[in-house]
Amino acid sequence: MAGQVFAYIVYKEGKADDTALELVKAAGKINPDASPTAIVTGSGSDLDAVCNEVTASYKEVWKFDNEALAYPNAEIIRQLLVKVLPADAVVLVAHDTFGMDLSPGLAIMLDSTFVPDVVDFEGLEGDTLKAVRQEFSGQVSTHVNCDLSNGAVINVRPGVFQADGAAGVGGQVIDKSSEIGELVLRRRYLETVEAEVGDVDITKEDVLVSVGRGIEDQDNIEIAEELAEAMGAVVSCSRPIVDAKWLEKSRQVGTSGQTVKPKVYMALGISGSFQHLGGLKGNPFIVAVNKNPKAPIFQVADVGIVEDLLEFAPVLTEKIAEGK
Amino acid sequence: MEILVCVKRVPDTAENEIEVAADGSDIERDDLVYSVNEWDNYAVEEAIQLVDKAGGSVTVVSVGDEEAEEVVRREMAMGANNGLLLSDDAFEGSDGKGTATILKAAVEKGNYDLILTGALADDGAGQVGGMLAAMLDLPFASVVNRIEVMDDKKLKIGREIEGGNQEMHEIDLPCVLSIQTGINEPRYVGIRGIRKVASVEIPVWGTSELGVAADSVGAAAARVKRLDYFVPDLGEGAEILEGSLEEVADKLIEMLKAKGGIK
Numbered sequence: 142m143a144g145q146v147f148a149y150i151v152y153k154e155g156k157a158d159d160t161a162l163e164l165v166k167a168a169g170k171i172n173p174d175a176s177p178t179a180i181v182t183g184s185g186s187d188l189d190a191v192c193n194e195v196t197a198s199y200k201e202v203w204k205f206d207n208e209a210l211a212y213p214n215a216e217i218i219r220q221l222l223v224k225v226l227p228a229d230a231v232v233l234v235a236h237d238t239f240g241m242d243l244s245p246g247l248a249i250m251l252d253s254t255f256v257p258d259v260v261d262f263e264g265l266e267g268d269t270l271k272a273v274r275q276e277f278s279g280q281v282s283t284h285v286n287c288d289l290s291n292g293a294v295i296n297v298r299p300g301v302f303q304a305d306g307a308a309g310v311g312g313q314v315i316d317k318s319s320e321i322g323e324l325v326l327r328r329r330y331l332e333t334v335e336a337e338v339g340d341v342d343i344t345k346e347d348v349l350v351s352v353g354r355g356i357e358d359q360d361n362i363e364i365a366e367e368l369a370e371a372m373g374a375v376v377s378c379s380r381p382i383v384d385a386k387w388l389e390k391s392r393q394v395g396t397s398g399q400t401v402k403p404k405v406y407m408a409l410g411i412s413g414s415f416q417h418l419g420g421l422k423g424n425p426f427i428v429a430v431n432k433n434p435k436a437p438i439f440q441v442a443d444v445g446i447v448e449d450l451l452e453f454a455p456v457l458t459e460k461i462a463e464g465k
Numbered sequence: 466m467e468i469l470v471c472v473k474r475v476p477d478t479a480e481n482e483i484e485v486a487a488d489g490s491d492i493e494r495d496d497l498v499y500s501v502n503e504w505d506n507y508a509v510e511e512a513i514q515l516v517d518k519a520g521g522s523v524t525v526v527s528v529g530d531e532e533a534e535e536v537v538r539r540e541m542a543m544g545a546n547n548g549l550l551l552s553d554d555a556f557e558g559s560d561g562k563g564t565a566t567i568l569k570a571a572v573e574k575g576n577y578d579l580i581l582t583g584a585l586a587d588d589g590a591g592q593v594g595g596m597l598a599a600m601l602d603l604p605f606a607s608v609v610n611r612i613e614v615m616d617d618k619k620l621k622i623g624r625e626i627e628g629g630n631q632e633m634h635e636i637d638l639p640c641v642l643s644i645q646t647g648i649n650e651p652r653y654v655g656i657r658g659i660r661k662v663a664s665v666e667i668p669v670w671g672t673s674e675l676g677v678a679a680d681s682v683g684a685a686a687a688r689v690k691r692l693d694y695f696v697p698d699l700g701e702g703a704e705i706l707e708g709s710l711e712e713v714a715d716k717l718i719e720m721l722k723a724k725g726g727i728k
Binding site: 239243291386396399 | 693
């Protein structure tokens with residue numbers, strides 16, 4: 142049987158992230174009898190507030206209070222976890238930019254198994270955990286068998302294990318700060334630079350015409366702009382368009398861009414990676430135009446059109462203009 | 466500055482539809498177009514730009530079969546000085562830790578100040594850079610979208626975090642960084658560039674050259690084993706509109722009007 146289950150709690154401004162509850166759900170899916178222990182690191186009143194908050198869903202909450210932990214620097218937190226975790230620990234971490242920073246190296250240092258970006262668990266038999274992952278930006282899924290005999294660090298995709306809400310567990314906070322010991326600072330946090338504000342605020346728009354890789358060329362952006370103008374919408378985009386510097390970063394929808402909540406979202410030539418969909422909230426009416434019928438965007442869209450956007454969008458623009 | 470960049474040959478998802486093979490054991494690989502992993506290409510460009518400014522050399526390394534040589538050569542055509550292929554039957558079926566174990570052995574045969582990987586590749590795991598750093602006991606940063614050399618002992622780097630914000634750190638050298646797309650604009654590689662490096666010899670190292678125990682890598686050592694590929698059944702999915710472009714446009718306009726999508 143696999144070892145004790147832990148969940149690393151991410152928080153901001155004294156409030157636990159949604160993933161704190163999602164990891165409880167994930168732990169239950171691995172093993173219904175598991176009672177995961179929360180690990181919360183930081184400093185001062187924010188830390189205390191979060192520890193108290195998560196006692197509603199975790200029976201045991203390990204608190205690590207130290208000034209060196211005030212900013213969540215994975216390089217420091219990894220050293221701490223290696224010291225305090227049992228050798229066969231099963232550690233759950235949200236697969237966000239912090240989890241990507243922390244976990245692969247943590248698994249190596251604990252000599253345990255690393256399982257990245259898990260979207261589902263399908264049962265534990267002995268020490269073998271069957272998990273579901275995705276490859277090729279979500280175009281295909283795979284089952285993987287993970288050996289937990291030496292413990293594991295498992296990164297869980299945010300948002301997939303929908304939590305039921307805090308369960309009123311009434312857990313207790315255990316102050317483990319005395320176990321922290323010396324921490325080596327080979328990477329020092331300086332500051333966070335906020336994303337630039339652009340000429341339009343896509344987070345406030347009701348209708349977005351969003352373009353992805355399928356637009357193929359910078360010159361084709363105007364096809365989307367013309368459609369947006371006809372609809373009374375604003376143009377947004379997915380990550381590759383910003384990487385190619387065809388549109389401003391402020392127009393990017395996704396976990397590494399803006400979180401938008403429009404009423405209608407036109408996804409033109411966007412495959413629909415989870416990083417992109419992670420920035421789309423409020424259950425909009427999604428129209429997907431993509432020439433690849435297997436694009437993941439069709440699984441979440443309300444209406445799909447399997448066509449090349451470069452052919453379809455101009456026809457749609459013209460038809461809308463005719464109708465006005 | 467001596468820089469090592471780890472690159473991977475992957476199916477190009479911009480050029481291919483990825484489909485599951487009939488028996489579910491693999492994806493359909495027959496007609497796939499392969500290229501260098503997009504993130505890795507940004508890492509090579511960044512390495513070349515750093516060396517242009519600070520001096521030194523760029524070495525590109527790939528773990529893979531003999532076909533992986535073409536991506537090493539392509540990155541040399543971009544401007545990397547040296548190429549290295551790590552290839553051995555014993556490497557087949559390695560998980561992330563196996564791949565990091567192979568790369569660690571290659572790193573230890575050189576003398577590098579900076580090791581770069583892509584932040585992600587085709588399997589979406591994003592694990593090799595962080596594992597390699599831990600194995601080498603070097604500091605690490607993931608999803609890096611800015612690098613500035615402060616002096617020969619440290620770098621100032623930016624990490625791309627949620628919301629498009631940038632987390633700035635100072636990091637000691639030597640270190641391992643995993644590079645995010647968009648950090649630069651990778652240069653175009655033309656036919657002439659490829660021709661220039663066409664006959665350059667790229668050393669191939671296996672278990673014996675690297676001093677890696679065959680049972681520490683490959684399928685036998687893997688603690689994460691892929692069982693199959695499948696396409697999940699996620700309920701109904703989208704209502705697909707069919708007909709001519711005009712017919713589809715008419716249907717869609719009605720729907721958009723009903724939902725407030727046309728003002």
